[in-house]
Amino acid sequence: MIPFRSYGQPPPDEKFIELDYFELRVNNYKILIDDENSDLVHHLLLHGCNSSFIFNDNNLPDEVCDDIVDQSELCATNIATGWAIGGDHILEFPEKAGYPVGVSSPNRYFMIQTHYDNSKQTSNRRDNSGIRFYLDNKLRQHDLGYLRLGTVSTLFGLIIPPKVENFIVDSYCPKIFDCIFILGVSLWAKLIRNKTAVEYLFNAESYNFNYQFENRLTKRIQLYPVDEFAT
Numbered sequence: 001m002i003p004f005r006s007y008g009q010p011p012p013d014e015k016f017i018e019l020d021y022f023e024l025r026v027n028n029y030k031i032l033i034d035d036e037n038s039d040l041v042h043h044l045l046l047h048g049c050n051s052s053f054i055f056n057d058n059n060l061p062d063e064v065c066d067d068i069v070d071q072s073e074l075c076a077t078n079i080a081t082g083w084a085i086g087g088d089h090i091l092e093f094p095e096k097a098g099y100p101v102g103v104s105s106p107n108r109y110f111m112i113q114t115h116y117d118n119s120k121q122t123s124n125r126r127d128n129s130g131i132r133f134y135l136d137n138k139l140r141q142h143d144l145g146y147l148r149l150g151t152v153s154t155l156f157g158l159i160i161p162p163k164v165e166n167f168i169v170d171s172y173c174p175k176i177f178d179c180i181f182i183l184g185v186s187l188w189a190k191l192i193r194n195k196t197a198v199e200y201l202f203n204a205e206s207y208n209f210n211y212q213f214e215n216r217l218t219k220r221i222q223l224y225p226v227d228e229f230a231t
Helices: 069-075
Strands: 002-005 028-032 041-048 078-084 090-092 110-116 130-134 187-193 196-204 228-230
Touching: 069 110
Parallel strands: none
Antiparallel strands: 002 130, 028 090, 028 130, 041 078, 041 110, 187 196, 187 228
């Protein structure tokens, strides 16, 4: 078991605070939210850094994200896991799967982003939230990975016009596998096979960002190269 804690003093405005890098092997993990900052920690993301880049182990980036954009962008694309308000604090991976990390894995470095909602403009608060990873040197049958569906949340990925009461976005993920956020009210994902909807992977008719529950499939789904997803 490896405990990991992030330390930061959130400024009055909202921005990414903590960046720490580490090497580990993970099968399960537990989210540790500082009791004194439950109103402050909004969500956090764990990223696997670009394997082609080697950091200086004696001088790892450890500052406000806005000040080290060049380094943080190397770790911003591959999401290893995450947590948001309302989500489960303990996650157990399937018995036959584990997330591959360590010397033999594609990612040596990982970055944790802690997002704070400091809407009350408070200052002089220190946060000890983080993630505790449960490790096992016994390899499991399958490597676990993550697949993201939907439209990329960038300045060019999705633009909602001002003052609209209803805005619908249709997003289609092709078979090559190419964030709904505060304004979202419903969310679903379908498995498409031979241009026909087979089943829902997820269907939240009433979506609330402040209740990020984990949706587990009731049965395993076999995917094929011709399969597609619609969200």
